[in-house]
Amino acid sequence: MTNQMAMSDTGRIMTTDVLIIGGGPTGMSCSIYLDKLGISNLVVERRHEISLHPKAHEISA
């Protein structure tokens, strides 16, 4: 099942079942749920730092 590939900052090739692009709430939630199911996953985030401003002051679902 492992067939997704990504290259790390150091040029190392990594393989995983699921490659998640983006470490926002959606990507991080997906990663947590996949972990619970025992499915390997890798989150790739383009930003190197957290945002200066909060993007979720309140929950309005």
Ligand SMILES: Cc1cc2nc3c(=O)[nH]c(=O)nc-3n(C[C@H](O)[C@H](O)[C@H](O)COP(=O)(O)OP(=O)(O)OC[C@H]3O[C@@H](n4cnc5c(N)ncnc54)[C@H](O)[C@@H]3O)c2cc1C
């Ligand atoms: C100023 C502001 C205030 C907000 N306040 C609230 C609030 O009070 N309550 C609320 O419920 N919601 C709020 N929101 C909305 C909430 O932040 C979004 O709904 C939520 O962040 C969406 O999550 P997401 O994971 O889908 O996307 P995002 O949070 O946008 O995450 C996507 C991630 O993917 C990364 N990415 C994109 N393209 C690539 C790529 N090619 N390679 C690698 N990484 C990539 C981005 O850097 C980003 O980190 C607010 C938003 C803003 C901007």
